[in-house]
Amino acid sequence: MDTNGRNVKSTKNQTTNAHERAKDYLSDAEMKVLLKASKKTRYPKRNYILLLMIYRHGLRVSEAVNLKLSDVNLKESRVWINRLKNGLSVEHPISGDELRAIKRYLTSRKDNLPWLFVNERGLPLTRQAVNYTISTVGKEAGLQNVHPHTLRHSCGFYLANKGYDLRLIQDYLGHRDPKHTAHYTRVVSKRFEKLWA
16 A cells, blocks of 8 residues: 555566566476376367477467467478467478377367367367366376466477577567567576586
8 A cells, every 4th residue: 555545556576577587488398298198188189289289389378279270281281370469470380290199189070160179069179278278287297387378488498498599489489579589598598508518
């Protein structure tokens, strides 16, 4: 409260340096544990490829649920990523293991619906369903506080740790502003590895 008795929001969170925030991504090893746990769910083929694609393509949850079958080119191993939030829409390659998982999932479907990810009632997955699925799988995997944006951040950190430059990561994640991408390249351990060699 201020001197006039009004409730005033604390500015503590606004002034905290971004580097002081908690770890908000999964390591490559943690992602493997998460993906393995997704195979033990009620819809293992769908949930596995859902989590894999969110991670590999740095998808926001809304971008994942809006994916359509027509966005996936199985012959050329490409997927069109329609970025939201005024992001840069791009075409991404699909790696071999991901392509095989997509095919397994599509073979298990008995519908002609246009969406890539559907629920048991034949409707597109909702944001809430994806949030619940990822949170549940995270708990099963023994990982704390896992949500869809954790997987998007994990993609950024993975690419930064591989040594890819800021501009490439920025375009891959669809960021218009490089400041959103800079966090990944600033805090990755790869930058510091040779300091004591």
